[in-house]
Amino acid sequence: MAASDDPTGRAPTRRVVVRVLGIGAAALAAGCTGVDLGSLGSRGGPDAPPPSTASAPIGEPLPAPGGGPAGATPPGQTRVSLLLPLSAGGNAGAAAQSMKNAAEMALAEFNNPAVLLDVKDDGGTAQGAQGAARQALDEGAVVILGPLFAHAVGAAAQVARGRVPVIAFSTDSNVASRGVYLLSFLPESDVDRVVDYAAQQGKRSFAALLPDNPYGSVVEAAFKQAVSRKGGRVTVVERYKAEGLQGPVRQIAEAAGRSDALFIADSGDSLPRVVQALQAGGVDPKRLQLIGTGLWDDPRVFSDAALDGGWFAAPDSAGFRAFSGRYRGRYGQDPVRTATLAYDAVALVAALLKGGQRISDEVLTNPSGFAGIDGVFRFRADGTNQRGLAVLKVTTAGGQVVSAAPRTFT
Numbered sequence: 344m345a346a347s348d349d350p351t352g353r354a355p356t357r358r359v360v361v362r363v364l365g366i367g368a369a370a371l372a373a374g375c376t377g378v379d380l381g382s383l384g385s386r387g388g389p390d391a392p393p394p395s396t397a398s399a400p401i402g403e404p405l406p407a408p409g410g411g412p413a414g415a416t417p418p419g420q421t422r423v424s425l426l427l428p429l430s431a432g433g434n435a436g437a438a439a440q441s442m443k444n445a446a447e448m449a450l451a452e453f454n455n456p457a458v459l460l461d462v463k464d465d466g467g468t469a470q471g472a473q474g475a476a477r478q479a480l481d482e483g484a485v486v487i488l489g490p491l492f493a494h495a496v497g498a499a500a501q502v503a504r505g506r507v508p509v510i511a512f513s514t515d516s517n518v519a520s521r522g523v524y525l526l527s528f529l530p531e532s533d534v535d536r537v538v539d540y541a542a543q544q545g546k547r548s549f550a551a552l553l554p555d556n557p558y559g560s561v562v563e564a565a566f567k568q569a570v571s572r573k574g575g576r577v578t579v580v581e582r583y584k585a586e587g588l589q590g591p592v593r594q595i596a597e598a599a600g601r602s603d604a605l606f607i608a609d610s611g612d613s614l615p616r617v618v619q620a621l622q623a624g625g626v627d628p629k630r631l632q633l634i635g636t637g638l639w640d641d642p643r644v645f646s647d648a649a650l651d652g653g654w655f656a657a658p659d660s661a662g663f664r665a666f667s668g669r670y671r672g673r674y675g676q677d678p679v680r681t682a683t684l685a686y687d688a689v690a691l692v693a694a695l696l697k698g699g700q701r702i703s704d705e706v707l708t709n710p711s712g713f714a715g716i717d718g719v720f721r722f723r724a725d726g727t728n729q730r731g732l733a734v735l736k737v738t739t740a741g742g743q744v745v746s747a748a749p750r751t752f753t
Contacts, residue, residue: 611641
């Protein structure tokens with residue numbers, strides 16, 4: 344598991360609209376315009392017929408990692424395999440079950456009986472993922488959805504590469520490649536969006552205070568690139584450990600007078616402590632424009648007066664709220680934040696198959712992209728993704744949109 348992967352939300356914490364499909368006139372295939380699925384809730388809902396799935400029944404022992412129902416795909420159906428760490432302990436197993444529920448909900452709401460959703464337990468391990476991917480291919484899967492963790496994605500990709508596409512959920516862009524696409528919330532997208540917005544508001548000089556962990560390394564590289572692309576200047580970048588804020592804060596304080604904005608990429612459990620240390624070190628958070636990533640989308644951030652007015656990038660929350668309501672109606676509990684990824688992956692594949700499309704690299708990298716629960720997204724040729732994110736302002740009432748998420752890609 345990559346340090347940036349988090350099964351319960353965005354890394355390392357993150358309408359019904361899944362209008363999953365081509366947004367512009369660019370065709371998903373020659374002579375075919377973009378398809379708009381509208382509200383999938385109108386196609387099904389809690390009382391829709393159960394989806395065609397193949398997995399261990401709830402309450403019965405799960406198969407060993409890599410296991411699952413064997414046999415040929417029934418005539419008239421197309422097998423889609425979903426790899427999740429269902430038997431993993433702790434948060435990973437709970438998140439996997441929520442994502443499995445969301446995937447089955449998507450198929451039920453889309454009401455596509457021609458898709459056989461084959462859910463396989465990879466156990467959260469590289470060995471389990473490799474075995475599950477091998478079995479999926481032996482059984483005729485046309486695409487593999489998942490795995491969730493970076494090490495499992497890499498293992499599954501070794502088996503699937505050159506045979507069928509993989510649409511995975513890891514937040515580690517190092518495992519992406521052509522044919523291995525990440526549908527996750529990548530921190531690089533957050534950084535690009537919030538720096539771009541800050542530059543549009545006249546900010547030119549940027550300081551950064553980042554955690555000394557793998558997530559901090561990813562956002563540091565993205566931050567420097569984003570500032571450079573906008574013609575800005577990085578005044579200082581400081582990294583800190585959990586108990587070592589004094590030195591980095593001193594350097595930020597020295598650079599504050601020549602900086603317009605301060606980028607802090609940390610989660611709600613740490614961010615208030617970091618800002619408190621900045622204030623104690625003489626940094627006035629009201630003089631510098633604070634900016635951050637989607638990790639700021641947290642009640643603990645909104646309740647901290649020192650962070651009021653800060654900007655952060657995140658998906659528009661309207662889609663997730665609608666999805667959560669329908670998920671609760673079906674399963675009687677709240678979904679994990681990453682459940683929308685499994686929903687969108689299944690809805691995307693079901694829509695492409697229903698439209699007669701082959702799940703290929705050319706179709707998946709359609710530059711017009713697709714519209715899902717969390718807004719528009721598209722896959723790049725290198726396997727990473729681009730998402731249409733909003734920019735929100737921290738208020739005591741929650742995140743207030745100051746720059747709406749785009750509805751199309753230009």
